[in-house]
Amino acid sequence: MKHSRKLIKLVALMSLFFTGIATTNVANAATTEQGDDSSITQKRNAVAKLAKKQVGKRYVYGATGPFAFDCSGLVQYVYQQAGNTYLPRTTYTQVALGKKVSLKKLKKGDLLYWGSAAKPNHVGIYVGGNKFVHAATPQQGVRQQALSAYFYPAAAKRVLE
Numbered sequence: 001m002k003h004s005r006k007l008i009k010l011v012a013l014m015s016l017f018f019t020g021i022a023t024t025n026v027a028n029a030a031t032t033e034q035g036d037d038s039s040i041t042q043k044r045n046a047v048a049k050l051a052k053k054q055v056g057k058r059y060v061y062g063a064t065g066p067f068a069f070d071c072s073g074l075v076q077y078v079y080q081q082a083g084n085t086y087l088p089r090t091t092y093t094q095v096a097l098g099k100k101v102s103l104k105k106l107k108k109g110d111l112l113y114w115g116s117a118a119k120p121n122h123v124g125i126y127v128g129g130n131k132f133v134h135a136a137t138p139q140q141g142v143r144q145q146a147l148s149a150y151f152y153p154a155a156a157k158r159v160l161e
Contacts, residue, residue, distance in 0.1 A: 043083045043160050044109035050082035051125040051133040057142045059135045064089070069135040069142060071123050075111060078125060083109065083160055091123045098157035103147075110156050112147075117155035126156070 054077075057068060064073035072091045079085045087094050095113055106112075108128045115121035124134030127144065135142045145151070 040160055043085075044107055046082040047078055047125060047160070048108040048127040048133075051078045051127055052144060054078065054142045055133060055144050057135075059138045059141045061138070071135045074133070074135045074142060075123050075125060079159070085159065087159065091120050094123060095120050095155070095157065098159040099161065101156045101158045103153060103156050106156055107158065109160050110158050112153040113155045113157070114151070114153050120154065124153075 051074070054065070054069065054074060057065075059070060060068040061070045062073070063069050065077035069077065072089060072094055075094060076087045076089055079087045087097065091113070094111065095117075098111065100117075101107075101110060106126045108126060110126040112124045112126055112132050112134075113120035113122070114124075122134065124132040126132050130147050131144055132147060133142065133144045136145075147153070
């Protein structure tokens with residue numbers, strides 16, 4: 001009987017010990033996720049900021065910067081420079097990346113696609129405040145515009161998570 005009580009106390013003590021470790025690990029995991037989220041937010045902000053700095057540059061088909069861009073070249077350049085993320089060269093390959101997001105829940109750095117969600121013909125970068133930056137046309141160059149019903153994207157993808 002005496003040994004049974006000692007065994008029960010030992011099991012109870014070990015249970016408390018392991019519960020404490022599990023609780024500590026959960027707390028550490030939550031801290032790590034918050035740290036990662038902050039890091040992702042910083043990348044998103046950096047992508048939006050660099051995209052805005054490209055406004056006014058020329059549109060040249062097939063160009064990838066830093067002095068001229070086409071739409072997918074702008075996205076590739078900005079993500080590589082500000083987000084430290086390599087994206088493929090074309091709109092058609094870029095759309096295959098990331099997670100689909102609602103156009104009502106956009107975050108800075110999200111990629112916007114026009115045409116169709118499966119086969120887009122244009123891409124831009126959401127920069128916050130209901131605005132996006134894109135290499136519009138050879139006549140217009142890189143510009144910032146507000147999202148509007150007239151030129152509304154068909155899809156959005158989040159690459160930075």
